[in-house]
Amino acid sequence: MIFPRKCTYCCKGIDEGYVVCEGDAYYCSDECFKNDDPATWDGYQAEIAAGDYDPDNNHWCYHTDWEIDTEEQIYNEAGDPATYAEVIEWNQEQQQEDK
Numbered sequence: 001m002i003f004p005r006k007c008t009y010c011c012k013g014i015d016e017g018y019v020v021c022e023g024d025a026y027y028c029s030d031e032c033f034k035n036d037d038p039a040t041w042d043g044y045q046a047e048i049a050a051g052d053y054d055p056d057n058n059h060w061c062y063h064t065d066w067e068i069d070t071e072e073q074i075y076n077e078a079g080d081p082a083t084y085a086e087v088i089e090w091n092q093e094q095q096q097e098d099k
């Protein structure tokens with residue numbers, strides 16, 4: 001498996017999670033976000049609680065998912081840069097799904 005992002009805190013490869021400040025940090029889960037940056041997490045939660053949070057309005061922090069873009073850095077499950085072999089394997093899987 002290959003992933004388009006890695007978690008800033010636990011470092012595993014992810015295809016969905018939180019984006020903070022346009023990519024200063026990515027988190028796989030609430031736990032990683034809270035543990036790595038409790039002040040930002042609290043601010044984010046406070047905005048949601050106050051009803052100020054609009055996820056469609058390019059917010060400084062949001063939850064999303066990502067597609068693999070082979071032009072960008074790709075990671076494996078351990079969060080290391082994906083090897084050529086891993087990317088080839090992923091490519092073959094994609095082609096099989098298309099059939």
Ligand SMILES: [Zn+2]
Pocket residue numbers: 007008009010011012027028029032
């Ligand atoms: Zn994580």
